[in-house]
Amino acid sequence: MSTATNIVTAVRIHGVDKSFGPAESAVMALKQVEFEARQGELIMLVGPSGCGKTTLLSVIAGTLRADAGTTEVFGQRLDGLTQEELTAFRRKNLGFVFQSFNLIPTLSVRENVMVPLLIQGTSYAEAAAKAGEILAKVGLEGREDGSATALSGGQQQRVAIARALVHEPPLLICDEPTSALDKDTGGKVMEMIRELSHSPKRCVIVVTHDQRIFRFADRIAEMEDGRISRVVDDPRQLETPSY
Amino acid sequence: MYRLALxxxxxxRAKLAMLLCGLSFSALLMAQQSSVFFGIMSWTYTPMVNIRASIWVSDSEVEQVNDAKPMRDTDVSRVRSVDGVSWAAPLHSSIMQARMPNGKFKLISLVGIDSDTFAGAPATLTQGNIEDLRLPNTVLVDEWGANLLGHVVIQPDGSEKIIPLQIGDTFELNDTEARIVGICRVKRAFTGGPFVYTTYDRAKAYTANVRRALSYVLVEPREGVSIDDLRLRIERETGLKAWTSDTDLWHWKEGSLARSTFWWFWKNTGIPFSFGTAVLLGLFVGIAISGQTFYSFVLENLKYFAAIKAMGASMGVLARMLLLQALTAGLLGFGLGVGMAQAIGRGMIEKGMPPFVMYPQILWATFVLVLGISFTSALIGMVKVARVDPASVFRG
Incomplete structure (x- = not known):
């Protein structure tokens, strides 16, 4: 995916701090983080539990504000945006794949996929058509009108991938997308993420501690104690991760 | 998004059923209790409905129609002498004990009307002829009274059957015979006893010729004379109290005896408190059940709302989704509750007890309150959703 010679930065994090709790007993989750993700690549954020992966992902996604430093996504500084502007930014530019799928159980598979389009104001009919198309791409043709909860874990994650990509966002954020799945299913899901999200204009950031899927990454940023400890281009360099 | 919200x-379905149970029970309680309340209150001024005259003149101390203070017969002439009066007729009204052929006593409302004009006579006679009231010792009985005062016959199987009173049957009022010459259809009274109509003079005889038997003077203005003007003129010239016969609860005006009666019962009895408590109970039960159920619905869906929020839905969209859900449940609950109240009301009307009057205003008030409950429930949900951190979706 990262074969382009003209490298364009999609996400740039500079000197970001983030702490939780009262000042006297604050826990520093991110410490002067420097991070960069490029258009056209799939980059993984890896590290042991509590190292700050999810916090960094939340800052990148604009769902969490950093205490210090700058966050830039596709040239847009997020730290200066109001809550409404951040919401609008996420609506347009981000797709999410969550660890626990977060599919709404009372809605059909198709309706779950339609959510990002409907949030953007797309008509119900158009959203339904687009959802049908992408569901066919993830191999769930014929299951559109069934309940999302009636599907297997792997199928549910495929629905979640379809939902994340249906509005064609330039940044796809995946939070532990395979942690709830077995090895084979996890591998297939990652293949799907890689295949469907492949685009020179799109950046995919995957947070994981699942070493089995490192091979799908173009680059891997390893986190340790709230900092990016190293970034490697070849996943084999992390066959013995530091955690 | 709104279609998805629905x-x-x-x-x-389980949550929806619970939500609808709370809302419909609340609507049922509020609509049904209010309708029975207004039904009972409408009974308090029944004589105003049954006895038709534009102006009722009473003693100046009268506060409500069921508590007439006796006047002198000469007061009829005084009222007749007021300029603008077309006619004025005496009316007697009292509660008496009727002695039935089997020796049992029953409470009745005796109404004595002018034998010349029959002013104040019931509008509908289902049996008999009004002129027959001029015959000696004759009375009219209302349909409900005919049943209530009827003969009890023991059936071969041991059960009791009531044979309603017929024309020609008799009973006694103050040891004097009262022979039925007609059955009339009138609205029932709050006091409970059936209406027995007779002439004014005979009513005086039944009440053992009390010195003052005149309860009201019924007055009709001359053509072109306003009721309000004449009412005030009668008061000014006679010192008596003159009332309008206005009985429309929502449009009655100054000087309405029905209105004065309604408020007298409102202030001096526990009826409004009792029914008001039931209505408030309905409101609180509705808020408690539907608020709690909707809150638990929101709690269960909180992580999905957080996910939708993370995906870029504004709080405005989420608030409208919750509002739509709550108001839709409210509308359905209102429909179900009021439908049940109507069904119960119809049953009540068929059985004749207790009275049931569902004014459009009751429907509107119930509608507003049920939607208010739904809105409150939505508001509780909105607070919870507003507080949910979209970053929480990354915490597994």
Missing amino acids: NMLFGD
């Missing part, structure tokens, strides 16, 4: 609501 699908989310209808997709969780």
